[in-house]
Amino acid sequence: MTVRSTIASQFQKVAQEQDRTLAPLSDDLKLVQSGLDSLSFAIIVARLEDSLGIDPFNATDAVEFPVTFGDFVRLYENVAK
C-alpha cells in the first residue's frame, strides 16, 4: 500500500468507528470540512505511527500544520522519503 492509500483507508476506518460521515477524499478537501473531529485525527495520527512507523508532527524540523487532505498526505510522504 502506498502512503496515500494507507492514510485514506485509515480516514475511512476511523470515520466509521466514530460514526462520522467522511467527505469524499481529494487533495483540496479541507480537513475541517472532512467530517472528522480532533479526536478522530488524533486516532488517525496514532494508528499511522504504528502502520507507517512515522509521526511527522514529532519531527525535529518545524511542522506546518496541514489544512487540506493533500497537505496531510504530503506531510507523511515527505517524512517517508
Add this chain to the structure above:
Amino acid sequence: MPSDERSLWESINAAGVPAGRLHGFHSLVSLADLAHASSLEGRLEELRGRSVILLIKNQLIGALAMIELDGVARRMVLCAPDLAAEHLPAVVQGAGVDACIRDAQGLEVAGLAGGSVVAQPQLRPLASARRRSGATEWVLLTSGTTGAPKLVLHSLKSLTSALAGQTRPAPGTVVWSTFYDIRRYGGLQIFFRAVHGGSLVLSDPAEPVIDFLARAAAAGVTHISGTPSHWRRALMSGASGTIAPRYVRLSGEIADQAVLDGLRAAYPEAIVAHAFASTEAGVAFEVRDGQAGFPATMAGGAGPVELRIAQETLQIRSPGTAERYLGEGAEVLRAADGFVDTGDRVEERAGRYYFMGRRGGVINVGGLKVHPEEVEAVINAHPWVSISLVRARRNAITGSVVTADVVLADETGGTGARPPAEALTRELTESCRRALAPHKVPAMIRFVPSVEMSAAGKLVRPLA
C-alpha cells in the same frame, strides 16, 4: 481588582460603569445593563444565602448567573455542560445544594428547598439594587478516578489572585475570547480577566471553529486562549488568519514546540504565552519566550506563587490555590505546608523543566482528564478479559490518546471458544463507547500476555 470586601459585580464596577460586552453564540449583553436588569426571572433574592448549583448549558447565561450570584449566594457550584446526569446526585449532596439555576437545556434537580430558577438571556428589570451579603464560596468540578467529579472549593479571591496588581485596560481596548468553557478553570480565568475592563466572546460546542474565529474577529478579539489541542485545530482549519490577536495563550495541556512554532508563524506580532494552571493549584506561571517547558530558575524563587519540584513532580503554593475538596471522606488537597501537588511530572534538561505527563497515569486528552481506572473497569467487565492496563500515548493532535493493554482470560478457563482478537477489540470498544465519554474510549487496544504488577499486587503504571 477583586478584594475580600467586594462582590464580583462590585469589582466589575469599581472603576466606573463597565463598557464591556459579553458576546454569546446567539446574543449579546452589555455588562452595564446588569445594574438594573437580571437574567434570573426576577428571583435573585430567593437565592440569597443558598448553596446554588448552576446547571446551564449556554455560556452567556452561565456568565450572567455567576456575576449575579456572587455575594448573594452562600455557595455556587459551577457545572460544565458535559456533567453526566448520573453524577448529579453526588454533586448536590457533596456541596449541600439547596437551590438551582438552570437554562432551558440544563439538567434538572427536583425537591430542592430553594427551588429552581430558569435563567434567560433576555434581561428583566431588577426588583431591588444589587447588594452583597458576604463572600460566596465557588465550587468547581474536576474529574475523579471513578468518573464521579471531585468538588474543589475556591473563593472569588483565590480564583482572581492572578489578576491582583494588574491594571485595568482602557475601555474598549481589550476583547478576550476563549475556546474553553468558562465553567472550567482555564475558561473561568479568561472570564474574570475579560469582565474587569474588557469584553468577552464566548464559544459554543455546536459552532465550527471557522465560524467561531470569524465571530471573534467581528467582535475585534485582541486576546485569546485555548488548549494546545484547540490551537492545533485552529491552525489546521486554515482560518487562523481570520483573527489578528495581540496576545495568544495556551494552557490546560503540555504546549509542545510544534504548536508554539505554529502559533508564532501564524501570529508573528502577538505575544504567544503558555500558562500552567490547574483547578486545585490555581494559576502558577506564564512563559512568554516561545519555548516549550519553563526556566528552572522559576522553581524556588520568591513571590506570591512558589514552585518546587519534589519527586520529579511540580508542587505549587500560592494565593490562587483552592481551599479543599468538599464532600465526605474527601482527600487532602493541600499539604500541611500549603503546597498543592499538581501530579504533573517534570524533567530538567539544560536549565529548563519540561512536562513529562502525569503521575498516577492520569491521561490528558485535549485538556480533558481521563483516569485509567475508570476505563479499566469497563474493559475488565468483559468475560474474556483477565486484567487491563490503560495508559497515555503521546499524540500530536490532542496531546495524548488513551490506549489499553489487555490480558485475556485463559482459553481453557472460559466457557466455549474465545472469540478472535478482532471481534474482541470491537466488543471492548463498543462497551467503552456505551459507558464512557468519547475521549475516554481507547484509540488502540493491544492484547498482551501479561501486565506488570508490583509486589503489593498493584498495577505498575508507566510514568508518562
